[in-house]
Each structure stands twice: as C-alpha cells, then as structure tokens.
Amino acid sequence: MSTQSSIAMSACFETENPVCGVILSCQGSQSRPVAPAEDMAQDGVTNTGQMIVVSTVEGWLSFKSLLQHCSGDKNLQVTFSSKGSNQTCGLTVYSRSFNLHYAELKEDITEECISQALDGCFQSCTDRICTFLLLIQGGRFTKRERRMIEILQGHFGAEALKFLVVLSLENGTDADKFDNTLLELMQMCNRRYSQITSFTAKDKLRSLFEMVDRMLTENGVTGYTEAMLTEAKKRSLENSMRKTLTLNPRQCKFSGLMGPEAEAEEREQEFELNVLQQEERREREMEELTAKHAEERKKEASERMQYGKKKENSKEAMISHRAMLQPKNPTDDENTKTTSVILLGLSGSGKSSALNLILEIAGNQYFVNESTLGNSLPTLSCERKEVFKSGRKLILVDTPELWDEDGVENLDLVKDCLSLSLPGPHVFLVVLQVGRFTHGECEMLVQLQKMFGRELTEYAIVLFVSFDDSQQRPQRIDDYVEEAHVTLQDLIRKCGSRFYELNVTKSQSALSFPQVKDLLLGINKLVASHGGQAYSGRRFSMQELRERRKHIEEMKEGALENDSLLRDS
Secondary structure (H helix, E strand, O other): OOHHHHHHHHHHHOOEOOOOEEEOOOOOOOOEEEOOHHHHHHHOOOOOEEEEEEOOHHHHHHHHHHHHHHOOOOOEEEEEEEEOOEEEEEEEEOOEEEEEEEEOOOOOOOHHHHHHHHHHHHHHOHHHEEEEEEEEEOOEOOHHHHHHHHHHHHHHOHHHHHHEEEEEEOOOOOOOOOOHHHHHHHHHOOOOEEEEOOOOHHHHHHHHHHHHHHHHHHHOOOOEEHHHHHHHHHHHHHHHHHHHHHHOOOOOOOOOOOOHHHHHHHHHHHHHHHHHHHHHHHHHHHHHHHHHHHHHHHHHHHHHHHHHHHHHHHHHHHHHHHHHHOOOOHHHHHHHOEEEEEEEOOOOOOHHHHHHHHHHHHOOOOEEOHHHOOOOOOOOOOEEEEEEEOOEEEEEEEOOOOEOOOOOEOHHHHHHHHHHOOOOOOEEEEEEEOOOOOHHHHHHHHHHHHHHOHHHHHHEEEEEEEOOOOOOOOOOHHHHHHOOOHHHHHHHHHOOOOEEEEEOOHHHHHHHHHHHHHHHHHHHHHHHHOOOOOOOOOOOOHHHHHHHHHHHHHHHHHHHHHHHHHHHO
C-alpha cells in the first residue's frame, strides 16, 4: 500500500462520529455506516465486553493499521469512532464483540494527564466494568510502556493487573528474548500474553477474547469495577495522608501561643501518627515473616525435587530389574541391541555440536565410521549416524527445526526423523542452550507434543549445551536449573526432571568425557525403564515409516552415484 493510501485510511479512522462507525473493507475504497457494536447483539453477537487500551501513539496506530489490512474477512468486523481525544474500536470476531477504548498518550504527557486519560476511558465503558489491554511492539517492553503500567497501577491499584492482557504486534523485527521486566509483568498477570500479525489477526483476536473469558472466570467477577476504583483511590488517599503526617514536623507549636484547639489537633495527629507507625511496624513484621516462609517453601521445593529425582531413579531401576527378569523373545534380539535417539530443538541450540561430541567420545569405546565425525554445520535435513560396540548399536538422529516461525510443522521432516530412528525412537533429547531461554523455547514443548503426542515427555531427556569457555569454573547445572525461570523449571518437571549438561568448547574438553558418560547412562536407564520398548506414536503406521526410510536411502544412493560419475568424468 502506498504512503498516500495509508494516510487516507488513517483519516477514515479519526472521523468524528460517536454514534455510527465504519466497517473497513479491503475489497474497495468505499465504506458503509453501521450501528455500534452494542446494537449487534440481536444479530447473534454476544454481549459486548469493554477494554481499556494502554499503548503509545505508535503502538495504537500500528494496531489500527493491522486491523485495516485484515478487516475484509466476514468473520472479522471492525468499527472506529472518536469523541474528542478518546477513540473507540468495535471488534466483532466470530460473533464475539468487544469495545476498545483508547486515549492518546503522547511521549511528553505528564503523569496526571495519563491518569486523567485512563479515567476518561473507564468512564466511557458500559456499566463502568472493563478489562485492560497493553499493546507492545515486537515483544519489546520499553521505558514508556513501563511508565504507563506504573501509572495504571497507581490510579487503578494493583487489582488492575488481575484484569490485564499483553498483546504484542509482530512486524518481522521481534526481540530475540524477553527482558526481565516483561517476564515479571507476564508473571504478575498470569502469563496472559499473545502475539498478532496481519496474517493471523482473526484467529489471534479470537484467542485473545477466549483468554479474557478465562481471566474473568478465574477471578470470579465480570471485570474491573467502579467499586474497585473507589477502593484504590481510598488506599491512595490513605497513603498520601500517611506521608504527610510522617513528614510534617510540629512547626506551628510556639511556647505559650498554642490554643486549646490547636493542642487537641496536635494530640490527634500524634495519635494517628502513632497508629500509622504501629501499622507500618506490623507490615514490616509481616513482610519479614512472608520472606521467611518463602525461603522455607523454596527449600521444601528443592527437597521435593531431589526426592522426586531419587524416586524416579528408584522406579526406573525397579522397572529395569523387572525387564531383565522377563524372558526375551528371540525375534526381538535385533531391536533390544539397538538404542535410537532423536535430538530436537531450535536452530542454534547446539544439537549438531552435541551429536558430534557424543560420537567422538563414544569412539573411545565404540568403532566409529569416519563419516560420522566432522564440523557442526547448520543442519538442513534429518541425518542418521551410528556407533557400534560388541554387536550393540547406538543410533543418533540429528534434525533441523521442525516448524516455522508461525508454528506450522514441517510434516516431511517429522516423518523423516521417525523413519530414520527405526526401530525406535527410544529417547528424545530436547536440546537447550545454557543462558538462552527465549519465547520460542517457552513454546517448544507444546509444539513437540503436538507433533509426537503428549506421551513424548515419558521418553524425553533435557540436554543443556554450553558454548561458554570464558569461565574457568563453569556454573553447576543444578544451580543453573534452580535459579532458572519458572517456565524452564516447569518444562524440566514435565520431562520427569531428567536433565544433563554437555560442554562443547575445546577449553572445557576435560569435562566432556564424564558428561557424555553420565548422559549415556541416563539414556540406558530411561530405555530400561520402558523395558527396552521404543516410543510408539500412532500418527504414522510402521509400514509408512519403513517405506519413507527406503525412499530416503534410495535418494542417498542416487546422490552418491551422481557424485561418483562427476568425479570419474
């Protein structure tokens, strides 16, 4: 779209018309007036929700532009109206309707003006009931947005965060990872975070509305109410009075000149000050007690985690012992002598480096084909490598990233990695890079369970790969996990608290041999806990995977023949 067209469409957004809006259409430049979103309930639209948008001017304009590019869909209707400096956006997605209220928050606006603007939006909400929507761009939580959230809390109270949802407008320049302030905000608002692009607007807005419904169900109320605002203002006034009484010395007391009324007022102020000081002391004692209890809970959680690991190890050992006692079927000898492992993870996590290091160190115990060793180049397709020892075989399958940036899986790659791991897989190695935990890693386990099934976690081991050779004494992996973000700890817990580390730097090569040894021991324990049985995904039939394996081998043989012909010529 040209710049002049964008300016013209922006002018349409700002038209003064509080009664009627305009449905935007991507099929032509004409528009038609419609009734406000509240009046559409008779046509099948559910009751209209009210949202106050907290955003910079640039973020709001980007959001409007995004809606403008995708509002031609019949399941997505958008109306805009304005009254003074306040703007209202009516959104209807699959018969679910919301009114978004926004007041212009410029960069140089004062804190008082921001509070007045947000209060004006609240007064525009039906029945004074609303939720809050924070708009950010590219996953970046800037100082301006942090300031607006602080002012939101100051005016509406900390209760407002119970009704806050964060929406990130993606434009191809996303942040590599979230900063700590955004992670803390997401934690306070119970991880209500969503991303939206012009290509996914309809489905993402529908998911956003469903997220708001779940939020209201969890809080057991219809939204942030005027009663909550009154209580927040009352607490703010009490805090202000407390500061005034604390900072105001007895400046008006002059010997022999203070009258009875002034003395009575001073005694009353001293009494109130004494009460406030006692309350503050009790609050400090409560905070100290809360901190003490939090430390005790953290210690208990650590002990529970260690107990869980010991219990899991005992359980695996028992299952392994039972498996050894069971009579074996002679026809299964080939499969029981093979362990197949698939390495999974995002690009750059260190899958190929870890695979090559495992093969190199295993070479001290096994016979390794020279073709299995080499530099860790970017992996573009699934590759199978093997090592042998006394008739036993270890299969390692390297994989590229199995889904694109929109979360859409590559079905051929999924089928390739499963077919190359036959007769397995027995273990999935989920590879993460130490020190890097982005939004992609947060969603990775969900993506993998969509592809391989929820039972994947029963066969999963988390492998942390470290590239940092600057430390003479690297951080212990147990300490790293204990201090990690709660989302990473939850991922490890879902994988049975099975995690290992592998340092792939040359300067720390002395650590590599015991690390690989521990990893292989953990793989053998997990395989034994399942009685040597491989993961049996029902997504593809065994016949289909065998045919895929045969096709891959034929293509590889054909490529080798072509290379040989080229060399001979």
